[in-house]
Amino acid sequence: xxxxxxxxxxxxxxxxxxxxxxxxxxxxxxxxxxxxxxxxxxxxxxxxxxxxxxxxxxxxxxxxxxxxxxxxxxxxxxxxxxxxxxxxxxxxxxxxxxxxxxxxxxxxxxxxxxxxxxxxxxxxxxxxxxxxxxxxxxxxxxxxxxxxxxxxxxxxxxxxxxxxxxxxxxxxxxxxxxxxxxxxxxxxxxxxxxxxxxxxxxxxxxxxxxxxxxxxxxxxxxxxxx
Amino acid sequence: xxxxxxxxxxxxxxxxxxxxxxxxxxxxxxxxxxxxxxxxxxxxxxxxxxxxxxxxxxxxxxxxxxxxxxxxxxxxxxxxxxxxxxxxxxxxxxxxxxxxxxxxxxxxxxxxxxxxxxxxxxxxxxxxxxxxxxxxxxxxxxxxxxxxxxxxxxxxxxxxxxxxxxxxxxxxxxxxxxxxxxxxxxxxxxxxxxxxxxxxxxxxxxxxxxxxxxxxxxxxxxxxxxxxxxxxxxxxxxxx
Numbered sequence: 021x022x023x024x025x026x027x028x029x030x031x032x033x034x035x036x037x038x039x040x041x042x043x044x045x046x047x048x049x050x051x052x053x054x055x056x057x058x059x060x061x062x063x064x065x066x067x068x069x070x071x072x073x074x075x076x077x078x079x080x081x082x083x084x085x086x087x088x089x090x091x092x093x094x095x096x097x098x099x100x101x102x103x104x105x106x107x108x109x110x111x112x113x114x115x116x117x118x119x120x121x122x123x124x125x126x127x128x129x130x131x132x133x134x135x136x137x138x139x140x141x142x143x144x145x146x147x148x149x150x151x152x153x154x155x156x157x158x159x160x161x162x163x164x165x166x167x168x169x170x171x172x173x174x175x176x177x178x179x180x181x182x183x184x185x186x187x188x189x190x191x192x193x194x195x196x197x198x199x200x201x202x203x204x205x206x207x208x209x210x211x212x213x214x215x216x217x218x219x220x221x222x223x224x225x226x227x228x229x230x231x232x233x234x235x236x237x238x239x240x241x242x243x244x245x246x
Numbered sequence: 247x248x249x250x251x252x253x254x255x256x257x258x259x260x261x262x263x264x265x266x267x268x269x270x271x272x273x274x275x276x277x278x279x280x281x282x283x284x285x286x287x288x289x290x291x292x293x294x295x296x297x298x299x300x301x302x303x304x305x306x307x308x309x310x311x312x313x314x315x316x317x318x319x320x321x322x323x324x325x326x327x328x329x330x331x332x333x334x335x336x337x338x339x340x341x342x343x344x345x346x347x348x349x350x351x352x353x354x355x356x357x358x359x360x361x362x363x364x365x366x367x368x369x370x371x372x373x374x375x376x377x378x379x380x381x382x383x384x385x386x387x388x389x390x391x392x393x394x395x396x397x398x399x400x401x402x403x404x405x406x407x408x409x410x411x412x413x414x415x416x417x418x419x420x421x422x423x424x425x426x427x428x429x430x431x432x433x434x435x436x437x438x439x440x441x442x443x444x445x446x447x448x449x450x451x452x453x454x455x456x457x458x459x460x461x462x463x464x465x466x467x468x469x470x471x472x473x474x475x476x477x478x479x480x481x482x483x484x485x486x
Contacts, residue, residue, distance in 0.1 A: 070357075070390060084349045086356060096345035108256055108333035109319055115326045120307065153307060 025050040028076040031221045033245035034178035035087040039075040042091045044215035046098040118175035125150040133190035155203040180207040189230040262287040265313040272324040274421040281458035283335040350398040361387045392443040405452040420453020
């Protein structure tokens with residue numbers, strides 16, 4: 021489809037980031053429509069009535085939601101860069117680890133930031149375990165995708181850029197070079213990739229954003245990405 | 247990219263093993279996909295209360311079933327396994343070819359796993375107000391699923407969600423038929439109502455009538471008695 025795609029998202033969201041990087045890797049024509057999540061647009065509510073979340077990719081008259089589903093769609097619908105590998109087993113591994121990031125790595129880290137006492141200790145222990153497991157998947161490769169970034173790298177974008185910011189605001193120190201040298205090295209390499217760099221907000225801005233929402237997040241545990 | 251003869255299989259494999267557990271919908275989902283594609287496999291029954299060394303070795307991350315092991319290489323997570331099976335054994339296909347349609351299938355599969363299935367589990371193991379709430383949520387999510395299928399799948403209900411032949415969503419829904427029957431028996435309500443959710447109903451009933459599905463299904467009476475025993479245990483350990 022030669023039509024320009026529209027990506028409804030926010031620069032503050034790691035989920036929106038996945039979709040944006042996917043489109044940039046494909047050198048796709050797209051328009052980034054910034055959503056104000058406190059005042060969701062008619063367009064967002066029309067194209068994602070069930071979850072009412074970003075990112076939403078609108079391509080032609082069709083809309084695709086859920087960040088990893090958007091990334092797979094972009095990989096299949098646009099020519100060029102291969103985000104997922106071509107071998108079925110390798111694709112299965114990529115999907116498995118992307119799910120692991122969403123279901124285990126991110127929740128444990130997030131809750132480690134926004135809880136205290138015994139509960140926090142429990143989450144921190146979980147977070148350490150999941151980060152160790154994730155780091156193990158790099159196994160001597162530059163990226164999870166091999167020599168170039170792929171599906172799992174995009175899924176782990178939050179680890180590469182947001183985790184450092186969140187832990188700084190929360191006052192904890194989980195992801196550091198001493199404990200996770202390989203993962204930290206990967207994070208730097210990932211963030212240096214041109215399409216990734218183009219999609220990331222200035223770090224200081226994001227720190228300020230989360231710092232300003234700290235109390236709210238601590239109370240609700242809900243993310244505030246805009 | 248390696249292509250197999252007649253595009254029937256991506257490339258030759260020697261051994262396919264499926265680690266699963268009795269009565270598990272997720273195990274049944276994979277079994278049904280393999281059988282639909284006439285894949286020869288060896289089934290290994292796991293006792294989840296006494297996990298084998300082998301299971302812990304092949305799925306160290308989640309220590310769960312199902313796990314598909316193809317020529318010694320394990321794949322875990324049923325939806326991941328399903329897409330792998332579809333890509334390796336191309337005929338008959340269970341995913342559409344069009345990228346947008348594939349995204350729709352993935353969206354609704356995700357919705358079923360994250361919204362519909364957890365409620366159903368809650369229904370089986372709660373009583374009183376919690377049960378009523380779970381039934382309400384289940385009914386609401388099912389209605390959303392029904393509406394979504396109607397909107398996104400042009401050939402839904404003919405008789406499958408995917409059309410004339412069963413696809414990934416039908417495998418998921420159809421493999422749940424034992425669980426669905428449990429819900430009806432334990433709540434006294436037909437939660438998958440032919441009139442309220444006709445497309446879902448058609449998918450489940452058409453799939454469970456397939457010979458392969460009948461082979462996979464566990465005897466209902468045994469499933470019911472196991473769940474009843476589990477319920478008794480769960481309620482007995484609750485504080486009064």
